[in-house]
Amino acid sequence: MILVTGSAGFIGANFVLDWFAQHDEAVVSLDKLTYAGNLENLASLKGNPRHIFVQGDIGDAQLVGKLLAEHRPRAVVNFAAESHVDRSILGPGDFIQTNIVGTFHLLEAVRAYWQNLPPSAGGGVTRDSFRFLHVSTDEVYGSLAKDEPAFSETHRYEPNSPYSASKAASDHLVRAYHHTYGLPVLTTNCSNNYGPYHFPEKLIPLMIVNALAGKALPVYGDGQQIRDWLYVRDHCSAIRRVLEKGRLGEVYNVGGWNEKANLDIVHTVCALLDELRPRPDGKSYREQITFVTDRPGHDRRYAIDARKIERELGWKPAETFETGIRKTVQWYLDNQAWVSNVQSGSYRLWVEKNYAGRAR
Ligand code: NAD
Ligand code: DAU
DSSP states (O other): OEEEESTTSHHHHHHHHHHHHHOOOOEEEEEOOOTTOOGGGGGGGTTOTTEEEEEOOTTOHHHHHHHHHHHOOSEEEEOOSOOOHHHHHHOOHHHIIIIIIIHHHHHHHHHHHHHTSOSSSSSSOOTTTOEEEEEEEGGGGOOOOTTSOOBOTTSOOOOOSHHHHHHHHHHHHHHHHHHHHOOOEEEEEEOEEESTTOOTTSHHHHHHHHHHTTOOEEEETTSOOEEEEEEHHHHHHHHHHHHHHOOTTOEEEEOOSOEEEHHHHHHHHHHHHHHHSOOTTSOOGGGGEEEEOOOTTOOOBOOBOOHHHHHHHOOOOSOOHHHHHHHHHHHHHHOHHHHHHHHHSHHHHHHHHHSTTSOO
């Protein structure tokens, strides 16, 4: 049994679905169900007795303590977070609350549980076998100049947005709980993910969804910022590998060696849509591209050096960017009901309030 937090969000849901495609082992899912968490992402697990979903906050140490005592998981995988940089710029409070304070309460509950486990040997979970895996981001390392080498695990922390600062703080807490209390932790810092169930406020799904709706495709600034893309199921396989084989207290950077400029990503999405769902007027979706005001403090370039996880744990991504992006565009074409469902509630109201009058 493992406990997965943030399991109704983009990567968490893919992780749980992927877990059941590989494992028999049961999962307890804990998710607050913010605007970004959708139970529809886990709909295919309905009725599966090995999956238990609990709505709740990682910051509720009492609830987490109760779940740990009741289910006695051998591992906790922590995806729960506020994840969108633009939202963190408009309102950092929730980011501080969940990513920092929430992670602290989660760690406290986990520490109390872990300290009461039997030390080693015997059946079931022990203090030696337990793992806390914290899922983090390459954004904690800040921005790279054009010719700088990709981020390795020893790159200095230099977060630039309230989101990345809050994730950096959570990484430091996790590290400190290992160093101070001996909690058996692992941390992964991953590059930009893309794939099914990606909330359509992030670049790739927003471009697909806006293109199909005949809306503007808002490119921030000159569109030459670089991100390093990884298909979400490859991130999931990396996390499984780190959970099983990672060395305690270590950090593993996860990435797919896929640096791309944002504008090139948008052009690729347009070309795929031109092929798979041509516009009725025969023109290219590229016509909808609109350059808009840049994101404040926008990081210019991220790139992950993924050699450590490959060398030590033998992990490599299975998808190329070309195969992954085609699958992704096709998934959004096939799942338009999902898109309208996730856009119908608090997300729509938030966009109306925060983006009134801006291309979106
Ligand atoms: P997401 O926003 O799609 O999902 C986050 C999930 O966490 C949602 O289901 C939400 O309801 C839940 N949640 C939020 N606050 C909570 C709380 N207080 N208690 C319990 N649940 C809560 O995010 P994502 O893109 O799936 O990212 C998951 C994790 O991976 C995050 O920690 C993020 O920092 C990290 N990460 C994301 C990427 C990426 O490209 N998306 C890359 C690297 C790392
Ligand atoms: O690098 C990992 C991070 O990737 C994760 O930690 C974050 O949780 C995740 O949201 C993502 O952050 P980014 O800020 O890189 O992702 P986003 O999709 O918001 O933006 C990707 C790039 O595209 C970025 O340079 C900003 C730009 N952009 C984004 C949007 C939403 C646009 O040009 N237009 C847009 O409308």
